[in-house]
Amino acid sequence: MSDLVRLTLRAAIDQPVELDGLTPDRTSNMSGRDIATLPVFVGSRRAALGDFFTVEGERSDRVHIDGDLRNVDGLGAGTAGGELLIHGNIGNRIGAGMRGGWIDVRGDAGDEAGLGMQGGALRITGDAGARLGAAAAGASKGVTGGEIVVNGTVGVDAAARLRRGLVVVGGDVGADAARAIIAGTLVVFGQTGANPGRGSKRGSIVALGEIDIPSTYEYACTYQPTYVRLLLTYLYRRYGLASPEATLDGAYARYCGDTGVPGKGEILKFQQV
């Protein structure tokens, strides 16, 4: 047993590789040799993880990976526990369907990060692509638990069909964010794209930056929601995501909607002084 399992990329990967079998909870009872023989799919061709990475350490639920993995998809999918730290960029579906544990990407992530997540925490220090924390194709529910925090910008359709949990975007977010959400919270520090919260039944969008309120949301009041202060303080303490001082004690306009559903959701828009 070692303190951690370290994987280092042997050479640059220039074609899509599917690596959905590697999770820190699985490596906690696998030898280094077993880890190296985990299946990897290059297109339809089956290969082994050891063909792409050197493996150091064994039987640990802490996995650190070094290298540019932008062509590696499905890493950490279904993670139930442990820690997965990636020093570099990562491809699509990082942490999809994860149920627990901590995944930390020190770089950019592709599309569908945290897709259908159920628990745990997914942290991305760079940017993320489309459908962050969204629902899998055809699924009625998206994220049902856990936390996704992205420091940078995020593409379209983020947090679609959110059922529970927290999705935080430190930069701007694309169009159709929080589409048809049932519950849960989306926090956007930057600019929110067009049509946020369209068709939502419940749930909250907290917009600290610019946002165009859809016509199907109705103004309720301007107030200082205590829970936003608690939420922003929590994000700073756990993820180091600092909020402007004014957003902690400032006023927020509350809009109810989507009235086209009709829904009981809300958009809280920070009021710049």
Add this chain to the structure above:
Amino acid sequence: MPGVILPFPGGVVRSGSKVGARHYKGMIASTNDAYCPTVRPRTKSELPDGVNAVLEIVLDGLDAPSISRAMRAGIDAACRPGVKAIGAGNYGGKLGPYHFHLRQVMADE
């Protein structure tokens, strides 16, 4: 004030409550939605435009004169810039037989 207590922590209840509930028979009290600014578009609101918060002060007293004295002192203290209106809820008589009419309370000295 002698003979009077404020039963809620800090003495203030945010948005207030109403007797009973619209959808749950067993619930003895629920949010007074007509006076809750955050759900204004979703209900038949009684709030004038520009009202962003409603604070309810609940008093328990030993007798009617004590309550009247306390209400008078409280209303005097609450009359500050930014306050749009002060009212008293009698909940249609559901909360007890005693009614305190504000004009009469403020007229007594």
